[in-house]
Amino acid sequence: TTEIHPGIKRGAFSQLTDADVSAFEAIVGGDHVIKDADEVLSYNIDWLRICRGQGQLVLRPKTTEEVSAIVRHCNKRRLAVVPQGGNTGLVGGSVPLFDEIVISTSRMNSLLSIDPVSGVLVAEAGCVLEQLDREAASQGLMMPLDLGAKGSCQIGGNLATNAGGLRLLRYGSLRGTTLGLEAVLPTGQVLDCLTTLRKDNTGYDIKQLLIGSEGTLGIITKAAILCPARPKSVQLAFLGLDSFQAVLDTYRLARRSLGEILSAFEFIDSESMRAVKQNLGLSCPLGEHSFYVLAETSGSNETHDREKLDGFIESVMSMDGCATDGTVAQDAGQFAHLWSLRERIVESLLVDGYEYKYDVSLPLADIYRLVEHMRTRLDGRVIRTAGYGHLGDGNLHLNFTTPKFDAKVLELIEPHVFDWVRDRRGSVSAEHGLGLKKSQYIRHSKADFAVRVMAEVKRLLDPNGIMNPYKVLPDE
Ligand code: FAD
Numbered sequence: 001t002t003e004i005h006p007g008i009k010r011g012a013f014s015q016l017t018d019a020d021v022s023a024f025e026a027i028v029g030g031d032h033v034i035k036d037a038d039e040v041l042s043y044n045i046d047w048l049r050i051c052r053g054q055g056q057l058v059l060r061p062k063t064t065e066e067v068s069a070i071v072r073h074c075n076k077r078r079l080a081v082v083p084q085g086g087n088t089g090l091v092g093g094s095v096p097l098f099d100e101i102v103i104s105t106s107r108m109n110s111l112l113s114i115d116p117v118s119g120v121l122v123a124e125a126g127c128v129l130e131q132l133d134r135e136a137a138s139q140g141l142m143m144p145l146d147l148g149a150k151g152s153c154q155i156g157g158n159l160a161t162n163a164g165g166l167r168l169l170r171y172g173s174l175r176g177t178t179l180g181l182e183a184v185l186p187t188g189q190v191l192d193c194l195t196t197l198r199k200d201n202t203g204y205d206i207k208q209l210l211i212g213s214e215g216t217l218g219i220i221t222k223a224a225i226l227c228p229a230r231p232k233s234v235q236l237a238f239l240g241l242d243s244f245q246a247v248l249d250t251y252r253l254a255r256r257s258l259g260e261i262l263s264a265f266e267f268i269d270s271e272s273m274r275a276v277k278q279n280l281g282l283s284c285p286l287g288e289h290s291f292y293v294l295a296e297t298s299g300s301n302e303t304h305d306r307e308k309l310d311g312f313i314e315s316v317m318s319m320d321g322c323a324t325d326g327t328v329a330q331d332a333g334q335f336a337h338l339w340s341l342r343e344r345i346v347e348s349l350l351v352d353g354y355e356y357k358y359d360v361s362l363p364l365a366d367i368y369r370l371v372e373h374m375r376t377r378l379d380g381r382v383i384r385t386a387g388y389g390h391l392g393d394g395n396l397h398l399n400f401t402t403p404k405f406d407a408k409v410l411e412l413i414e415p416h417v418f419d420w421v422r423d424r425r426g427s428v429s430a431e432h433g434l435g436l437k438k439s440q441y442i443r444h445s446k447a448d449f450a451v452r453v454m455a456e457v458k459r460l461l462d463p464n465g466i467m468n469p470y471k472v473l474p475d476e
Contacts, residue, residue, distance in 0.1 A: 169263070233302035384400070
């Protein structure tokens with residue numbers, strides 16, 4: 001971790017005492033206070049294995065009241081805490097930096113209700129996304145978000161990071177699909193905004209502050225999510241293309257000819273495809289291409305949807321300079337396999353050793369220019385420069401790998417990559433958040449005054465600064 005921000009110093013927080021541990025044991029019960037160093041270790045290390053904190057204690061509350069009592073104690077004693085869900089975050093936000101106490105939401109995993117008519121699902125923060133989606137399916141509904149980490153990430157973590165994912169293009173962001181939310185604020189106060197109404201214009205929408213706050217303004221404990229109807233027919237086309245312009249042209253055509261049934265449009269470059277093939281042994285049904293595209297449709301009438309998709313593929317294949325090769329998933333197995341080529345890229349890159357991971361938004365025309373520019377800049381110094389992402393959202397995942405951490409490589413990447421994005425009015429974090437790793441670059445994408453307002457809000461809600469310190473806001 002110190003490689004990321006060597007300058008950051010521990011805040012003026014108290015040190016944990018035996019009396020604190022006893023107080024926590026009285027709140028959650030001894031079994032749910034983890035002190036054993038080996039057990040605590042996994043809560044200290046992030047998914048990318050880049051950030052490692054020195055936390056000594058993990059608390060696993062079961063109810064909002066327990067979270068509130070813990071936080072109230074921590075605030076009174078000025079003990080710093082870090083909320084943790086599935087620990088799949090990619091910017092170092094979910095693990096301690098120094099000795100912050102980890103508050104894990106994993107035991108808060110009850111589904112509270114699903115209304116099949118309105119489509120509103122109410123769940124505790126620790127519910128795993130994939131499990132919620134399964135529950136939603138039993139009522140003919142689906143979760144409005146889907147991402148590669150769905151088997152481990154929790155809805156509270158999704159909300160805290162405002163996770164985007166594979167189908168934002170169709171269902172929009174959690175800022176729109178979250179109807180209500182309950183959270184424990186840094187003073188221990190419970191903020192009950194858990195309404196299930198679609199319309200509620202009664203002044204400021206406080207829950208929006210919690211969405212995307214990455215655990216710095218409070219601990220989300222419950223949420224009400226609006227779930228769309230589960231599509232009766234889902235189709236997936238997988239295309240091979242030989243230029244990025246062809247990817248853009250194909251996207252334009254997909255929007256025009258698939259219209260309302262288009263539910264995802266993802267692109268993968270040849271280097272990312274090579275990583276899943278070489279490092280995970282996955283097979284690609286198409287030959288070698290510079291780019292691959294997954295275009296998914298979700299609708300209610302299979303014949304109609306298939307006709308539309310076939311028409312799209314025909315046009316794309318016949319258009320000069322567009323897709324040169326393609327296939328359509330014929331069954332659930334092929335569908336899952338094609339999606340795994342995209343969803344498992346993150347995991348495949350880790351096999352190279354050390355991963356430098358960037359997640360940026362750019363105007364579509366600039367998206368792949370950044371990958372080419374960086375590939376030239378880092379030529380000979382990295383194993384690979386790989387670009388893929390949610391094209392429909394203008395979101396590029398840009399990755400570099402080396403066998404182990406190389407400070408020279410990092411110096412060539414940062415701040416250069418952020419400057420490049422800023423100069424094109426892009427965002428230095430499209431969907432992963434700022435966490436620890438990107439917080440110092442917030443001003444590249446946010447006006448100075450906006451950052452000052454953020455700091456004021458933080459001070460108002462968290463006067464002692466105990467809630468996930470060192471994250472999101474820059475150290476100054
Ligand atoms: P954690 O990692 O535990 O925490 C993330 C942040 O939220 C931390 O700052 C933490 O303090 C805070 N937090 C967690 N729970 C709470 C809570 N209850 N209240 C307040 N704060 C909380 N992201 C995308 O947006 N789109 C993708 O497509 C995508 N794909 C991914 C694929 C893989 C394989 C992986 C590993 C990650 C991916 N991510 C993606 C990153 C994404 O941020 C997380 O997967 C997910 O949203 C985090 O949920 P989590 O429960 O694991 O949260």
